[in-house]
Amino acid sequence: MSTHDEFAESLMQEASVCPSGLTTWNGSDPFQRFAVYRNNVIVSLIDALADTFPVTQALVGVKFFRAMAGQFVRAHPPRSPVLTLYGDLFPSYVCDFAPASALPYLGDLARLEVSYVQTYHAAEEESLTISELSKLLSNETTLSQVRFTLHPSINVVRSRYAVVSLWAAHQEMSPEKVLVSIRPDVAEAVLLIRQNLDVVVVRIEHGAAEFIENLHCGAVFANAVSTAFPFNLETTLALLLRYGAITHYNI
């Protein structure tokens, strides 16, 4: 085992021992000093998650969140030094995290938060103008065979729970006033897209979210509109046009 193997292993273990080969000038316990590194690693990674998941943290409280995040950090440490997008596996970890099972919506809410960060940092791309698209949209035969490319910043989240309302409540100064009126077991869906420098979060119908997901996966228009849940195609298209959600198409 190399020096760094042992050091790295001890950093990530919950009950760890002091790696061998460390010394201190005054004979003080090297493990206490080594613990500074352990603390830096775990705390900084928990902090990174807390930055990405502020509403998840608010819903369970700081203490619970940090304990859950700490376990996640040890189970799924980052693979890359680019931490901005660290935590993409956190939502599914939260879903399966037994102590949080009383809040079944927590994992989906975390998914919304990670989508928000992805949208915020996504690539730039010019949108097609309404005039470029209007001709296409008016010819039904052509339209049915079109594949659209959506803006890289687009994300869609669908949930069996009211995660959009819960998230929105936490953007208010006093979330508790709004939270009391939210029924968590109402299904909600949301579209996230960047407009100028801001992330726009738009509540949409479930079927519309499915439609957008289908487009995103490269389905031709005629197939993309066939969704399990009904939705208003006209308002959905209007929404996509208003936010410049379409960047390319091919027939």
Next chain:
Amino acid sequence: MIQSPSDGFCLVDAAQTASTRLPCRAGIGLKPEHFREVISEQPDLGFFEIHAENYMVAGGPFHHYLEIIRSRYPLSIHGVGLSIGGQAPLDEEHLSRLAILLNRYQPEAFSEHLAWSSHGGTYLNDLLPLPYTASSLSQVCEQIDRVQERLGRPILLENPATYVQYTASTMTESEFITQVIRRTGCGLLLDVNNVHVSSVNHGGDACEYILGLPLDAVGEIHLAGFAEEVDTKGAPLLIDNHGAPIAKVVWELYAFTLGLTGPKPTLIERDNDVPELRVLLTEAQQADAITRRLFPNLPSTTEPQKASV
């Protein structure tokens, strides 16, 4: 890179140290919470420094604001994730991301750490210590050669703040750094706070440490705050947390250092509990005041300026 005298008072230094073209004034770390204020207020500062990894994103506001700010100020890019002191070969993917970022923003300086932060495919998000031996020396030198070759420029290497030492070490940190600089031709990012922290933590003398370094290679100085704890023998154990104002003792060590090196680009580093912009600007002014006190004959600079390219 020869600078014209109108670019400030860096003429001699720029000729000696090609690894930095930053002006010899104080700069601060650029924080997202200050983006808008920096753009609207245009504070008079020597430069801004960013952490490379925070800008390794495809698009969005970070690049938008950095583009604007970079067009107005000299820029230093500081990497925290290259793991130069690691035992595995460098992460070429990460090195490519760095090359793209440097190519895009053309910073006046690029720096990294004498430390490791990745191991076995895991990123540990801290600057971890390495033993100072003949074998780690050749490994570090190979890594730096590779970085400099890939990035097509000399880098500045930062001395670490450490909490433990290795029994296997056969040379002091100053000796190790000196050898690295001699062999690779990289420059030195002298973190004066790290010198103080490590000296206290290992019962050493900060001035002696600094005197043991190749000071002609200093391309930039870092100043930051630390937290204080005690070890199991009751001796002070300082933690380099970048979360506090710069301590008086570190300001004094800074003045001592400048007396030896001459004026240097100096960063006020604050990554935790980031205060309002004006607080960081005040610390930058304090650093500039020390330079002016020590070198009263230097031309004063009042406008934000860019070093010549």
